[in-house]
Amino acid sequence: MEPLPHEAPPQQACNGVAHDANTAEEPRPSSRLKHALRKARFDEAEHSEVIAELRGAETARLEMLQEELRPILAEVPKDVDMFDLGLMPGDRSRLFIDMIGFVEMGRDRRTYRFVQDTRYGRVVLVESERMEPIVDAVANYVARRLIEREKALAGDMMLEQAARAYADVRKMSSKTQVKGDAETLVSPSHQSFLQRSFAFLIEVLGSSLLFALLAIGIWNAWRFVSAWWLGHH
Secondary structure (H helix, E strand, O other), rough: OOOOOOOOOOOHHHHHHHHHHHHOOOOOOOHHHHHHHHHHHHHHOOOOOHHHHHHHHHHOOOOOOOOHHHHHHHOOOOOOOOOEEEEOOOOOOOOEEEEEEEEEEEOOOOOOOEEEOOEEEEEEEEOOOHHHHHHHHHHHHHHHHHHHHHHHHHHHHHHHHHHHHHHHHHHHHHHHHHHHHHHHHHHHHHHOHHHHHHHHHHHHHHHHHHHHHHHHHHHHHHHHHHHHHHOOO
């Protein structure tokens, strides 16, 4: 049976319907942009979750190290306020031992790095994936800092003693000179040569003692600086 003139052939009608369906399925430009934005937001959320997980793991590792270091710092004398163990969270979390020494995680988020600030920049003292070497390094660091503090206090004490000795000698010399002047006013013609010699001798001895103590203090300070330099290089 032939189709009527106004009717389309069945195959052509089917093709026309299929063509219209394909045309409807093609996404418009605005739909493509929305799809790309949705995918970008999803990728960013996944990236943020991964970063948050890595930071959480990093902070947890430093907290475990902090618990291991508490008994060591508890043995520090009570009158020493050099050390303050504290965890500072952030983009790069850090566990501070004191003002110039801290522990942070490496780029792989698994390696401990014990770092110290010096006048020449930051120096990595120890780097390890295990906690035990870091704990030992911190204990040695605390011990060295305590020894440096004792040496500095000893040097200050020697300088103070030298200053006191010089002040006492000057005071004694002044008293002797005043006494000699009074005797001169009473009888200028009979001033004793022995008194003048004694005053001069005391002044010389006082000056010699002062210079000797100052030389000892400078020598100890030089030894302290040399030991510190050799220990860090």
